Amino acid sequence: MSDLNLLLTLDALLTEGSVAGAARRLRLSPSAMSRSLARLREATGDPLLVRAGRGLVPSPRALELRERIGPLVQEAQAALRPADALKLDKLEREFTLRTREGFVENFGAALLARMASEAPGVRLRFVPKSDRDSGPLRDGSVDLETGVIGSTMGPELRTQALFRDRFVAVVRDDHALARGRLTAKRYAAGRHVAISRRGTAAGPIDDALSTLGLSRDIAVTVAGFAEALALARGMALIATVPERHTGHLRAGLTSLALPLALEPFTVSLLWHPRMEGDAAHRWLRGCVRDVCTAQPASVAHRAPSASSSR
Known part of the structure; x- marks a missing residue:
């Protein structure tokens, strides 16, 4: 029997003043309640309830405990009950979201x-996502994170898909590719x-080009x-970025669907x-999901050609 059950048993015995009454209250058999009383006597080193005629009377130690046990049991039962319904209008809390650039610009408002x-x-704090380390989620310094699930993600983490995205080529309107x-x-x-957080240029775009015998001229x-988009806006350069994640960042630029066999992500x-199980956290997750789902995907100005040939 757990310590909490012992407290419940002791509270029932002290309140009812009899083994039979406590057994009825806790829906136990009289023999089970007698065994529990024996355990309580052993644990406290006191008889607790002493026979007087046909009934039982509390010992001085039992009278002392009766004043303390009741509030303890009430607090324990309250702590183990399901949390009260979330009252959003009364909620005072700060959440930290870790995202890559573009998320706040597109979905933050x-x-x-x-x-x-x-x-x-409720207050939000956005922090930049400079790597895929799951540590901030584990240690509680970050409440939520957005990103593409990879092999470095902690296996215990929970995930929920927000939206599908694809890479597009972005140039300014007077660029030759427009x-x-x-x-x-x-x-x-x-x-x-x-674009590379680690400083290495090669990636899936270069792999797709390599299969065609091509390579990029990376300036x-x-x-x-x-x-990347700031440089493409200021010079005749091509920036290849995720379409939905950079919607507002690409304003005023020409976006082109890539003529490459790249899978969406x-x-x-x-x-x-x-x-x-945290009700407020669950509500926040729903807000992020709904906002990302409602945000329409911007359409590239050019559709990819039927062939990826040169």
């Missing part, structure tokens, strides 16, 4: 508006901005989407399982 209308006391049919050869021949490598929401 809609997310804040949704939260302000439902839970004005006119005419985009082919893999024309795409590869242009000067490119490569510069940067760490993020916003930097899924951006997901990640959190630690200890937050699974």
Whole structure:
């Protein structure tokens, strides 16, 4: 029997003043209650209830415990009951979201508006996602994270798909690629901005080009989407970025579907399982999911050609 059950048994015995009454209260047999009383006597080193005639009377130690046990049992039972229904209008809490650049620019305003209308006391803190380390979710410094699920993700993490995305080529309107049919050869021949958080330019785009016997002319490598798009906006460079994740960042630029055999990818929401049952955290996850689902995907100005040939 657990310590909490012993406390419940002791509370029932002291309240009823009899083994039979306590047994009825806890829906136990009299023999089971007698065994529990024996365990309580052994644990406390006191007889607790002493026979007097046909009944039982509490010992001085039992009278002392009766004043303390009742509130303890009530607190324990309250702690183990399901949490009260979440009252969003009364919720005061701060959540930390770790995302790559582009998420706040595209989804941040809609997310804040949704939260302000439902839970004005909730605050958000966005922090940059510089790697795929799951440590911040594990240690609690981050509540939620967005990203593409990879092999380095902790196996215990919970995930939920938010949206599908694909890479597009982005140039300014006066760039040569903004006119005419985009082919893999024309795409590869242009000067490119490569994006790599680790400083290495090669990636899935280069692998797809390599299968066609092509390679990019990389003029510069940067760490993020916003930097790549800023350079493409200011110079005759090609930035290849995720379409939905960079929607607002690409405003005023020409976006082109890639003439390459690249599979779309899924951006997901990640959190630690200890937050699974937290009502406020569950509400926040729903807000992020709804906002990302409602945000329409921007359409590339050019459809890819039927062939990926040069």
